[in-house]
Amino acid sequence: MNAKQMENESRLTALNYGYRDPVLFYKTSPFLLGAIFKVPPQTNIFMSRKLQRLRDHDINPCLVEADASSKCMDKNNYNRDACTLYFLRYKSCKKFWNGIVMQRRKDGIKPDMPTAEEREKILASIGRIPY
Known part of the structure; x- marks a missing residue:
C-alpha cells in the first residue's frame, strides 16, 4: 500500500468514526497515518475524558447548577459578585450529594454515587430540592 492509499484509507476511517475534521486526525497523529482508531461515534474527541465525565448526568449530580453558574458568569461578564447565589447553590448541591455518597459508603452500597434515576x-x- 502506497502513501496515497494509506492517506485515503485513514481519511475514510476518520470520517467513519465521527471525526469532524480529518485534518485534525493527521495533525494529532502523524506517526499513525493509516491506523484505524476505534472511537465510538457518540464520543466527542474534542473533550478530555475528565470533562466528559463531568458532563455525564450519572456521575455529576450538580450538572444543572454548574451550567447555571457558568451561564451567569457569561451573562454578567465574569463578575463573580453577581453570581454568588449560583455558586452557593452549586456548593450546597455538592455538599448534599457528597453526604449521600459518604452514607452509602458506610452502608456498603455500590455504586457510591446514586444513578440519575435513584x-x-x-x-x-x-x-x-434540599439545596
Missing part, C-alpha cells in the same frame, strides 16, 4: 427518587422522597 437521585430522582431520593429527591421525590424528600419532597423538594
